[in-house]
Amino acid sequence: MLDTCNLCERKKEKDSDYCIYHSEAFKIINEKFPLWKDAFGELSWKEYLENLIKNSATGQWIKEVAEGLLKKA
Ligand SMILES: [Zn+2]
Incomplete structure (x- = not known):
């Protein structure tokens, strides 16, 4: 569809x-990647997504988007 x-x-x-919720989560994921890279040093997009999914503080919308992106990564 x-x-x-x-x-x-x-x-x-x-x-x-x-949708509005997942697009907002997608925006946040993209905005935070440079910050995480600064904090962790070398961090690939894939590693970043895996970290987001494992992190219990990550919101449900963000986790769903990260899982979707990880399949394509
Ligand atoms: Zn959605």
């Missing part, structure tokens, strides 16, 4: 593959 989010049944946002 073209009009639904990649990760759930909600309607896709304009210019995004995700």
